[in-house]
Amino acid sequence: MMSFIHSFQSEWLKKKGTLAFWLVFVGGFFIPLIFLSRGIFYPQDFLAEAKSPQFWNVLLSRCWQFMAILLLPLGVALATSLITQLEFRNNTWKQLNTTPQSLSVIFWSKFAVIIVMLLQFFILFHIGIYLSALIPAIVHGSAEFYQRSVPFSSALKTASLYFLDCLPIVAIQYLVSLQFKNFLVPLSFGIGLLLASMIAAQWQYGYTIPYTYCLYNFFTARQGNLAPGGVNFHYWAAGYFIGGTLLSYFLYLNKKEKG
Amino acid sequence: MTTIQVRDVSHQFSNQEYVLDNINLNVREGSIYGFLGPNGAGKTTTLRLILGLLKKQKGEIEIFGKPFDNHRIEILSKIGSLIESPSIYGHLTAVNNLKVWQKIYQSPDNRIGEVLELVGLAHTKNKKASQFSLGMKQRLGIAIALLHSPSLLILDEPTNGLDPSGIVEIRELLKSLNQHHGITIIISSHLLGEIEKLVTDVGIINKGKMLFESSLADLMKRQHQASTIYFDTNDSATAIKLMHQHKIEAQIEKERIVVSQLSKQGIAQVNQTLVANSIEVYGIRAVENDLESIFMNLTNN
CATH class of the missing domain: 3.40.50.300 (P-loop containing nucleotide triphosphate hydrolases)
Structure with a gap:
């Protein structure tokens, strides 16, 4: 266990100042920043919306709309590939694989860093959403805003489902990024599958494509279950995540050349 | 260990x-x-x-x-x-x-x-x-x-x-x-x-x-053994014939006789033979091959 913690600390340090590191911050605050600007520069719209009892639900839904369809899956694919490819890009696999730690520790600690970064992204995104409403309320002196309570439990449930739905992307991008030295391979694989998922969302077997679940989750929240045949795509997401991760682990352990 | x-x-x-x-x-x-x-x-x-x-x-x-x-x-x-x-x-x-x-x-x-x-x-x-x-x-x-x-x-x-x-x-x-x-x-x-x-x-x-x-040290020894001896004489053609008669492998290179792998005693004997046969010996020089050439010899063979 200690070996895993040390390895995690090492992996965490590596991401400092990388594109993936900035992607989490910029990506997390990007959409809230747009709504913050709207709230500040269009005070009448903001004050009118703040009077509605559904203020938070509407804001959360709007923020997720832009995030879920493209930015979240794309960001997850990109960040996972960037973190994993760090070793190829810097020619460091050979050094990492000759450190006195098991290959399992190396694999899982790197994977854990990606998962924690994803969590970090979700937390920042929600802090951003809260600030995107709080700051205009302070600036414009909206008294109604303070009467609107944040729907914590529904926000948490929505976020948890989105988190679960983007885990297959993490697992599959991790697998591909560990196997191919060329960064373009995981990148084009991720973008390609994401485009395929958008095209195939209304196909009757669209739920078999592992990058469709964030999309399904968003439309399901708006229009009822979009996934054909009433399929519970969250189970599919969990299945792809577990299957993808185990396959990735197996392939990593059995790599003939480790750097 | x-x-x-x-x-x-x-x-x-x-x-x-x-x-x-x-x-x-x-x-x-x-x-x-x-x-x-x-x-x-x-x-x-x-x-x-x-x-x-x-x-x-x-x-x-x-x-x-x-x-x-x-x-x-x-x-x-x-x-x-x-x-x-x-x-x-x-x-x-x-x-x-x-x-x-x-x-x-x-x-x-x-x-x-x-x-x-x-x-x-x-x-x-x-x-x-x-x-x-x-x-x-x-x-x-x-x-x-x-x-x-x-x-x-x-x-x-x-x-x-x-x-x-x-x-x-x-x-x-x-x-x-x-x-x-x-x-x-x-x-x-x-x-x-x-x-x-x-x-x-x-x-x-x-x-x-x-x-x-x-x-x-062993490689150095090999280097020493692989040294080359140069004989500078007034009649290289006769000198090389004499060497061949004594089963010493030698060749003429830039009007000098080149012999490889010859012990100190061997050098003295060759010198005596040449002088005894009225050949004037102007100089004898031993050049040790550098390690690089031994390395090259080993890898080229």
């Missing part, structure tokens, strides 16, 4: 021919082992097999007297390595690069400053490693290898990209680590001249086969 023992190791990539063919290698504890061979001879493949970066296909590898496969983590905790180009995170500073590895090795914090000082990179401060010159990167690679005070250093062409003064500095550093800290070092190179002032033992590999393995 032997620190590294490689027995009958062969390796091939895919279905291509063997890049290593039954090689045996023994690195004595406390030695500096020069692993020599031209580019593509199999040096890096051997070192990668020793470090477990390649899956072993045939043969045995023991390090610190234990089989590598069964004691991987224990063995790696005592090894510092630098294989081919240095492994450096370009977006981090030298200190943060070392911190990445320090977390894993759990070496003391002050060790980072020590190794940076040792390799002459203490002044780099906030400069990112991607802005380092190749020589600086190489030094940082060596600092990473030294971070956890290993008892065995495996260095694959560590002086690549270093200027002459950098090469001398690294050589002195390695000598000092070996002499004062008892660190066993295996260092590969394709240039014998570059490491002959450093190593105690030498292994020469070419086309996946070990051609020579012994102490540097």
